[in-house]
Amino acid sequence: MHVEGSIDAESRHKQGNPINRRKFLSYAAGTGAGLVALAAGGKHVAHMLAAAPSSEPRLPGLPNDRSRVVIARSSDLFAANGSLQEAEVAATLDAGMKTLFGVEDAMQAWRALFTPKDVVGIKVNCIAGPNLSTRPQVVAAIVSELQKVPISAENIIIWDRTNRELAAVGYKINADGAGAKCYGTDALGYEEKAAVHRSFNGRLSKILTREITALINVPILKDHGGAGVSIAMKNHYGSFHNPGSHHAKGCDPSIADLNSLEDIKAKTKLVVCDATRAGCNGGPGYNPAFAWQYSGLLLSCDPVALDTIGIRIIDERRIEVGLRPLAEIGRYPRWLASAADRGLGNADANRIDAPTVNV
Numbered sequence: 001m002h003v004e005g006s007i008d009a010e011s012r013h014k015q016g017n018p019i020n021r022r023k024f025l026s027y028a029a030g031t032g033a034g035l036v037a038l039a040a041g042g043k044h045v046a047h048m049l050a051a052a053p054s055s056e057p058r059l060p061g062l063p064n065d066r067s068r069v070v071i072a073r074s075s076d077l078f079a080a081n082g083s084l085q086e087a088e089v090a091a092t093l094d095a096g097m098k099t100l101f102g103v104e105d106a107m108q109a110w111r112a113l114f115t116p117k118d119v120v121g122i123k124v125n126c127i128a129g130p131n132l133s134t135r136p137q138v139v140a141a142i143v144s145e146l147q148k149v150p151i152s153a154e155n156i157i158i159w160d161r162t163n164r165e166l167a168a169v170g171y172k173i174n175a176d177g178a179g180a181k182c183y184g185t186d187a188l189g190y191e192e193k194a195a196v197h198r199s200f201n202g203r204l205s206k207i208l209t210r211e212i213t214a215l216i217n218v219p220i221l222k223d224h225g226g227a228g229v230s231i232a233m234k235n236h237y238g239s240f241h242n243p244g245s246h247h248a249k250g251c252d253p254s255i256a257d258l259n260s261l262e263d264i265k266a267k268t269k270l271v272v273c274d275a276t277r278a279g280c281n282g283g284p285g286y287n288p289a290f291a292w293q294y295s296g297l298l299l300s301c302d303p304v305a306l307d308t309i310g311i312r313i314i315d316e317r318r319i320e321v322g323l324r325p326l327a328e329i330g331r332y333p334r335w336l337a338s339a340a341d342r343g344l345g346n347a348d349a350n351r352i353d354a355p356t357v358n359v
Helices: 007-013 086-101 105-115 136-147 163-168 206-213 234-238 256-257 301-320 335-341
Strands: 001-006 034-038 043-050 068-073 120-123 158-159 181-184 195-197 201-203 214-217 220-222 228-230 268-279 291-300 354-359
Touching: 001 136, 007 181, 086 105, 086 136, 086 268, 086 291, 086 354, 105 136, 120 136, 120 206, 120 234, 136 158, 136 268, 158 163, 158 206, 158 291, 201 256, 206 228, 220 301, 228 234, 234 256, 256 335, 268 301, 301 335
Parallel strands: 068 354, 120 158, 120 214, 158 181, 214 268, 220 268
Antiparallel strands: 001 354, 034 043, 068 291, 195 201, 220 228, 268 291
């Protein structure tokens, strides 16, 4: 594993073992969530639910005003036939978690974020069909790690808007059988009463509000004709009943206000963006002319920072294929600044460390 641009190597060299009671003080337990304390050797995890002063992640070696987004990539993610190789996806996820949290063993990070009592929702994005949706292999790697926490497979719910969309991209619907659950909101329904917060007014998925205690956001790296991009925060437009009513003004500030809701803000522990195959134009649907194999995952506890780095990657690809950056065509997401103003994370690229891990 090779890390480019990481600040962790020197810090680990100076500190020695990165996990002990004295030196590892806290992890970010997700956007708006509390601090997570780790006992000696990482063998026992105690969640402290007191709210943190800000939603920006606090990771080993980082000042409180900085965020980290890890870009984990592998040239071996795809087999010759174009399929994702599950073992390589798992290795890439493992390397990304180690770098994000500055640990020798990724399981120490997973156990800092989740307890065996959690019911964990994995919010995927399937709207674009099998060529540009959250890959089942990426989710399988996450489920495998959660089970080692250990969290019972029956307490893991893979979800999106509908059973039909999930099945269309390769997920096996499982509402009540053994193993990890997988079903759409259409199987359970939306809340009868709308959640209202500033510009947002919509009925949230009952999976989000009633079924889960913790959330992993697993979006796609892609652009969006109206919102600019659809990555971490826009993924929750699949979490309520009337997304079509929240696209005015480039989704600003609707995306920020949606993500400010406690059911999203407090439950989100981690974002793992599926950037195995990405789209730089023509989104949110699949446009083969502008899709490419990026062969990576983006990981962060800060969805605003992750979206900021995701935009940079999309812009780099746009330039490569002869397109202008989003800002030059008036499509740079204004809701990023609104999200930062609401304390959801860090939109200042100068305060985001984004090391690349090559597996």
